[in-house]
Amino acid sequence: MSGVSTRDLPVPALARTGLLSWIATTDHKRIGIMYMVTAFAFFFVAGIMAMLIRAQLAQPNQSIVTSHTYSQLFTLHGTAMIFFFVVPFAFGLANFLVPLQIGAPDMAFPRLNAFTYWIFLLGALTVMSGAATNGGAAASGWFAYVPLSGIKISSGLGQDFWILGILMASISSILTSINLITTVFIYRAPGMTMWRIPIFTWEMVATALLVLMAFPALTADLGMLLIDRRFGGHFFDPAAGGSAVLYQHLFWFFGHPEVYIMILPYFGVVTEIVSTFSRKPVFGYVGMVLAAFAIAGLSMGVWAHHMFTTGAVSDPFFSAVSFLIAVPTGIKFFNWIGTMWRGSISLTTPMLFAVGFLLNFLNGGITGVMVASPPIDFHAEDSYFLVSHFHYVIGGGSLFAIFAALFFWFPKIFGVKLNEYWGKVCFAFEFIGFNLTFFPMYFLGVMGMPRRVYTYPNLPGWGSLNALATLGAAIMAVGVIIFVVNVIVSAIRRAPVPDDPWGGFTLEWATTSPPPAHNFDRLPPIRSERPVFDLRQSDLGSQRKR
């Protein structure tokens, strides 16, 4: 590349302001904001579903919702949280940040970028609109195992809407990944060598590569399911020589990497935040990057650990590879601790959420190693132990990192800083509420409560543990309301905020808040992975000389 273009792109006058300017935009920052706002809207929808689920389970033998409604609720809750919240939020954040972090004026393919957003939105609305069909929305769980999701049992259009919607969302993810990888490889500013790329951007590269390897398996799997359902196929019909286990293989060949697609971006978020608020460089930067790629690579070889209880896979192999993932994950943990070590740490709201992420993710990671052992999984699989485990990873992990990211980059994105005190109160509600919701589920699981039951008998301890979980969920909901009020009040007050309120390290802090359409008027020299830190130090040095 021969330098950074900072000229304003010609934009038709009509498309510069108002609603049309958002619909017609190809600006990576606006698309990023649209992704994040849409994802958050689906977080509210899926959160309300979670509240209904917890209300139904608050006491034994309740019937607040019917069994069929309950099945739709947990199917759409899982689908929305995974496909329409955690993943697209990461892509939204990446859309906003990656070009800024590498000093580029935009993404490599701006129009493709807009297309991926709109097709994602269309897919999400398609899945949800299944609820308006006769027979209701899809009700076979977020992994839609055959034969349950087959035409004989799930005969309604809701299941087809689900398949089509997820296909659109997965095409969106694949195209976004191509866009991100191209942007990082081609559009870096002069001086931004690969080993100076910020960790968040690195994690997004690993995520995007993983999407390219994993999502095609999902696309194929759901395409085959659609052919079986509507066009007389027999891919998954054992009576006609097909295989129901094949569906599981293809699904988890996507589904396990998907777990890391949902967590790697947030490793990046937490790394940036821990480093900034410890006022230290990332400890073991190279190890951090290599660990991300090791996790991505290993995660392609562990899909069948979701299938230990099928009796149809080689348990020891998949168990061993799953255990191995603990090593690069451990490296990351020690590097986060190494980054804090002897630092100068401020427990701001983003840092609190980041530390909450570390503790919750550690919890979920440890029980993850447990269920990677088949003799333990034979009891834990499909029980509330597993429900708790993956919520610690994705809820206690990714969701906490999303809050951390929002508090951290809100001033950059909108030029408005969120209230710190109420941010901390929000953290307290989320952290206590989360642990109160999900820790009792470990107990329920080992005591024998299966997942996806819409009601349960009044056995000793079951009622009180479930009541605790429901109480915790209510506390989390209050925390989310506090967050929304914080956003509204801060947006109305618009207290003046400097371009770099936290003392950031990476290039996004070198431009204005919010950044101009072309991102940078001028770039600081890039001589390390912390160009803005270097700039600040040299400014301080020259001040002292004077």
Added chain:
Amino acid sequence: MKGRWIGSPGLATVFVVTLGLGGCGWASLPSGATSQAELMHRDWTVFTIAGLCVFAIVGGLIVGSPFVWRRRGEALPPQFRRNVPIEIITTVIPLIMIALLFVLTYRVESVVERLSPSPSTIVDVVGFRWSWRFQYSGTSVQVIGTPKQPPEMVIPLGRTTRINLESADVNHAFWVPGFLFKRDAIPGVHNSFDWHPDHLGVFVGRCAEFCGLEHAFMTFAVRVVPPDEFERWLRQHETRPTAYRQGPR
């Protein structure tokens, strides 16, 4: 600074409570009523202890660091980026840990999965929406349940019972929490496993794989009785099998 109380003290409280309750979680695990389950219970114990140690050490460092190294002024902390010996040690220790855990896993699993050449009783189990059918192989004894009247399987104490598992419609999972064991019933897949019960009692079983509307009521029971009582039960119901047919099918 407003909101200080939420920081280190709050984090430390949740950390300590979690650590304490982790032990209680282990205590609520069924002790395991088959000889296979006793082995798996040992697996649970070792993993829980290892997990709690890791949580205590790593979690302690995570919660402790922001307190110990909290910002005290404008002076920049040391800007070190790496420490190769520490990085090697923190890579090798987890590697050793998982290697040991894998050896344990492998040894326990190979015993749990081992099929006896001469099981004393063979029960063919079929899962269907939404109950189970138990057919005692080589006899005419058959127990069929409904969601409202769950079926009961009777098996002899101290002898090996072979379960052959199949599904008639969608995926189910045959789970006896008291035996710490489940296996999926998948159309087109034939699964077999052995139980060697060494405790008398009635153990509740549940379907663990979501299978539709009445999934929550797809329960059953396993009653472990002394061998002579089992023989008597079998003879009795061979002469009057209809008495134990429940439900519509």
